[in-house]
Amino acid sequence: MACHIQIGDDPTIWWLAEQIQPSQLSQPLSVLTWYPIRGNLVLSPRAANVAIFTPPPVLVPNPLSGPGGLYLPTATGPSAGHIGYQLAGQDPAALAEQIQALMRSGQSQTITLAAGGTLVLNGATLPFAVTGPAAIGGSTPHG
Amino acid sequence: MSCYLQIEGDPAKWWIQDQVPANELTAGQPLTVTSLAPIEGILVLSPRTATVAVSSVPAGSPPASLAIPGEIIYLPTAAGPSAGHVGYEVADGVDAAGLSSQIAGAMHAGQRLTIALASGGTLALNGATLTFAVLSPISAGASPRPT
Numbered sequence A: 001m002a003c004h005i006q007i008g009d010d011p012t013i014w015w016l017a018e019q020i021q022p023s024q025l026s027q028p029l030s031v032l033t034w035y036p037i038r039g040n041l042v043l044s045p046r047a048a049n050v051a052i053f054t055p056p057p058v059l060v061p062n063p064l065s066g067p068g069g070l071y072l073p074t075a076t077g078p079s080a081g082h083i084g085y086q087l088a089g090q091d092p093a094a095l096a097e098q099i100q101a102l103m104r105s106g107q108s109q110t111i112t113l114a115a116g117g118t119l120v121l122n123g124a125t126l127p128f129a130v131t132g133p134a135a136i137g138g139s140t141p142h143g
Numbered sequence B: 001m002s003c004y005l006q007i008e009g010d011p012a013k014w015w016i017q018d019q020v021p022a023n024e025l026t027a028g029q030p031l032t033v034t035s036l037a038p039i040e041g042i043l044v045l046s047p048r049t050a051t052v053a054v055s056s057v058p059a060g061s062p063p064a065s066l067a068i069p070g071e072i073i074y075l076p077t078a079a080g081p082s083a084g085h086v087g088y089e090v091a092d093g094v095d096a097a098g099l100s101s102q103i104a105g106a107m108h109a110g111q112r113l114t115i116a117l118a119s120g121g122t123l124a125l126n127g128a129t130l131t132f133a134v135l136s137p138i139s140a141g142a143s144p145r146p147t
Helices: A022-026 A092-105 B096-109
Strands: A003-007 A013-016 A029-035 A039-043 A049-053 A069-071 A108-112 A118-122 A128-131 B002-007 B014-016 B031-037 B041-045 B052-057 B072-074 B112-116 B122-126 B132-136
Touching: A022 A049, A022 B112, A022 B122, A029 A092, A039 A092, A069 A092, A092 A108, A092 A128, B002 B041, B031 B096, B041 B096, B096 B112, B096 B132
Parallel strands: none
Antiparallel strands: A003 A013, A003 A049, A013 A029, A029 A039, A039 A128, A049 B122, A069 A128, A108 A118, B002 B014, B002 B052, B014 B031, B031 B041, B041 B132, B072 B132, B112 B122
16 A cells, blocks of 8 residues: 655655555665656654555546656655656666665765756765655556 | 743743742752643743743733643744644643653753653653753643642
């Protein structure tokens, strides 16, 4: 069964592909997210608060599209055309695994951005990240 | 004299009932105070909070508090509370004073706490990183317990 979650002070409600339990939150967790970004959501055990909801059985809306690759928490959440940092060709799934490892070790890592910049992630304090988008398809049955 | 707190990245001014001596904010213990506005309730403040500004207003008075749909818990947001957005509604029968003690205990110990929500969902709190929480309403006769 799928679920919705809301993390910390980011206002986004994330539609996950699977149900998660509070007991799973004591370790870094990587789950598939359908909306608003289709990708891998990596959740840190250091997140201050996580609300978990069971949604009604409805179709998932189409995810946001646009150049992206790595969404990090913001005060407004993602929106069309603003779905995070564009990466310099890194594999989203591999990056999700790296971020999960960072959260586990509490270490930092730099990531090269498509624009030529560098992103520094601190695994000790980052509450969550979403890598993606994964392969885009149509609406997906939910619930 | 009135007083309000501004806590880390949450933009709300939390008007509180009593002055908070600065030494209580640095004592390393969770602090529980009565909040008057924007939500009337019990505010539990973590000793791990990075920044707290305490402002005294000699001639001011708190603004009206927001309407509360039921028993709620407000957690820090980037926008602060507003009408219709006052936090999560907790399941029936959850006592604000009792829950505030549990949250203060979780903050003190750096432990996790789960709370049942009215929607059937669950709220998972991490006492090691949560900066503050506000619980409302305060049931008749209840008052914040010293922590």
